[in-house]
Structures are given as structure tokens and as C-alpha cells.
Amino acid sequence: MINHVDFSGLYDVADGDEDFLVSVLMVIEKNLxxxxxxxxxxxxxxxxxxxxxxxxxxxxxxxxxxxxxxxxLLLFMEDGNDVEISVLQDKLDTFQQVVKVILDDVQQKIDELG
Known part of the structure; x- marks a missing residue:
């Protein structure tokens, strides 16, 4: 089961500035x-x-x-220079599944704040 995003860290960084929070979420969404x-x-x-x-x-x-x-997943993939391509592909496939859940969470939060 893939966990959902806990936005508490972002709220701490934003310190109540919802415009800043939305802009950070939009950058994260774009990158993902x-x-x-x-x-x-x-x-x-x-x-x-x-x-x-x-x-x-x-x-x-x-x-x-x-x-x-x-x-x-990202820690594993960033250290993947000496790992077989097939192993990296498996990790990337899992990563893409995780990203779908995270993108849904991020979009919901943007909609909630926007």
C-alpha cells in the first residue's frame, strides 16, 4: 500500500503563507x-x-x-550507478506508481488552497 502525503512539513516551512505553499506545491507537481x-x-x-x-x-x-x-526510491535511484538496468527499471516502475498517488494528493491540496 502506498502512503499518502503528510503536508505538515510544508506547512511548517510556509509558516502560514498559503500563496507560498501553493507555489511550492506547483513546482513539486511540475517536477513529478x-x-x-x-x-x-x-x-x-x-x-x-x-x-x-x-x-x-x-x-x-x-x-x-x-x-x-x-x-x-529516490535514494536508491540516485545511488544507481552500479546497479543493473533491470533493477533500476523495477524501482522506476514502483516510483511511477508512488508518484501517481502523490500527484493526486498534491493536486487535491492545490485545489483546496486555491
């Missing part, structure tokens, strides 16, 4: 929509270095979500 396809392209090209860098970048931009499943 774009990065999985980019990660897949890197894997398709057997470019594990670019794959790892992209995972690291996404990990940084989604850290405020404090989503353990997402964090665990």
Missing part, C-alpha cells in the same frame, strides 16, 4: 509530472549517471513532502 519520463529516457539510453543525477535533483525538490516511499 516531468521527471519520471526523463528518468525513463535516461534508462532507455543506459545512461545511469544522468539517471542518478535526475533522481538526486528530484529528491531535493520533493524533500518537503517527507514521503518515506518516495524518499527511499
Amino acid at each position: 509530472n516531468e521527471f519520471p519520463n526523463q528518468l525513463q529516457t535516461h534508462l532507455d539510453e543506459n545512461d545511469t549517471v544522468a539517471f542518478a543525477k535526475k533522481a538526486h535533483k528530484l529528491k531535493s525538490s520533493t524533500a518537503y513532502l517527507k514521503h518515506k516511499d518516495l524518499e527511499t
Whole structure:
């Protein structure tokens, strides 16, 4: 079962500024929509270095979500330089399932605040 997002970390950072919160959520939403396809392209090209860098970048931009499943997958993928492509593909497939749940949560929160 995939956990849902706990937005408490974002609320702490936003310190009551809902406009800031929405803008951060929109950046996260944009990245979660774009990065999985980019990660897949890197894997398709057997470019594990670019794959790892992209995972690291996404990990940084989604850290405020404090989503353990997402964090665990991104940590594995960013250290994936010495891992077989098939293993990375399995992790990426799982990652894409997690991202769908997170995107739903993020969109609901944006709608709630907007």
C-alpha cells in the first residue's frame, strides 16, 4: 500500500503563507509530472549517471513532502550507478506508481488552497 502525503512539513516551512505553499506545491507537481519520463529516457539510453543525477535533483525538490516511499526510491535511484538496468527499471516502475498517488494528493491540496 502506498502512503499518502503528510503536508505538515510544508506547512511548517510556509509558516502560514498559503500563496507560498501553493507555489511550492506547483513546482513539486511540475517536477513529478516531468521527471519520471526523463528518468525513463535516461534508462532507455543506459545512461545511469544522468539517471542518478535526475533522481538526486528530484529528491531535493520533493524533500518537503517527507514521503518515506518516495524518499527511499529516490535514494536508491540516485545511488544507481552500479546497479543493473533491470533493477533500476523495477524501482522506476514502483516510483511511477508512488508518484501517481502523490500527484493526486498534491493536486487535491492545490485545489483546496486555491
